[in-house]
Amino acid sequence: MKRLFILSATLFLLLSLSYCGTARRGVPMFAPLSTENPAVAQGEVVYMEYCQKCHPGGTAGLAPAINNKPLPGFLMRFQIRNGVGIMPAFKENVISDGELDDLVAYLKALKKAKREEG
Ligand code: HEC
Numbered sequence: 001m002k003r004l005f006i007l008s009a010t011l012f013l014l015l016s017l018s019y020c021g022t023a024r025r026g027v028p029m030f031a032p033l034s035t036e037n038p039a040v041a042q043g044e045v046v047y048m049e050y051c052q053k054c055h056p057g058g059t060a061g062l063a064p065a066i067n068n069k070p071l072p073g074f075l076m077r078f079q080i081r082n083g084v085g086i087m088p089a090f091k092e093n094v095i096s097d098g099e100l101d102d103l104v105a106y107l108k109a110l111k112k113a114k115r116e117e118g
Contacts, residue, residue, distance in 0.1 A: 043106025046099045050090060058110040063087060066107065067114040073104050 058067030066076075077100060083089035095103065 037105065037109070039102045039105040040109045042099070043102035043104070043109075046095060046103045047106050050095065051103075054087070058107070058114065067110045070111075071107075073108070076104055076107055 054061055054063040055066050059065045071079075079087065080090050080095065080100060080103065
């Protein structure tokens, strides 16, 4: 009986530790992207400036991960322009249409990198 208690206490501890551990910060968990495509490289600059702080490397931080789900380009554009929930909106005076195109190219590359990584 006592063993069972110790076992379940250990399990609980392990589970809660691994849960807390999901928000690892400061460690890059993503492979650097190949930036042969200039739009992707340009999009990365925009991303680092406006999105990285909440969506670090496309993974979850203050905000949900955005590299792990099939978000179509038009939806991402809509969310960036209009905001969702507590995510702020980024209008044309902040992110121009050209920058938005690059940003979406970068987000697609991020997602593709995630897929290839398995
Ligand atoms: C202040 C923090 C913050 C910033 C900055 C931010 N986001 Fe978000 N983002 C969020 C939050 C929070 C959500 C979840 C919104 C919700 O569902 O309530 C979100 C959701 C999203 C989603 C939808 C994810 C889903 O699960 O459907 C996309 C795509 C996205 N953000 C892209 C971006 C991009 C691109 C940028 C940079 C232009 C950006 N975000 C900047 C906080 C942020």
